[in-house]
Amino acid sequence: MILIEGLRSAGRTVRLWWAPARIREEGTTPDYRFSLANERTFLAWLRTGLALIGGGFAVDQFLPRLHPWLRLACTVVLLVGGALCALRAVNHWVRCERAMRRGEDLPVSRFPTALALAVGALAAALVVLVLLGRTD
Template structure:
């Protein structure tokens, strides 16, 4: 990375790193949510509970991988003086989170 462009103002690199760490916290929260669903929503059917838990864990893993990719692309753009890369991932993650929440709410309210 150091061979890309010129060394930027360190504040921009540190801001990029803080954003990366925020995405990692989001990934960890999704992983923890998946574990919580599997462990504590025992009144839900096993298959449904496991599917939601796996979905959350997979989203957490995807979020972590995406965080690294975005950090690298942003750092490269900063060093080159290019426009920052655009990402649809925050919107996709938000929609996925809302859909998962609605699934869980529906399952909790559905009479067993």
């Protein structure tokens, strides 16, 4: 029962991605400064996603000496991370906007921590590979 309700809630949230004007049907209009701050956060996450995608393409194009499977793995991790950032951005924007309109606490997310750990681990692995000379 809890799973079904969770899926329904997620479905409603995803539908709001495509019809953001429907958010106005809920609660009261928050101070515009908060909505604009929410939008700036959304745009920052999109920029992060684009940077990860650009990094993925850079690894693929500019590290030809890196072992092919390592280059592919790093490229895929960065591209998937960029895609997840974009999806997370729109989802978090909708959830925050709804919470502000309803007068609820803003939603929390583990995504920033997971992203930071993944990027840090990838960077550390690349540093080790370079130091060991495993880029041939």
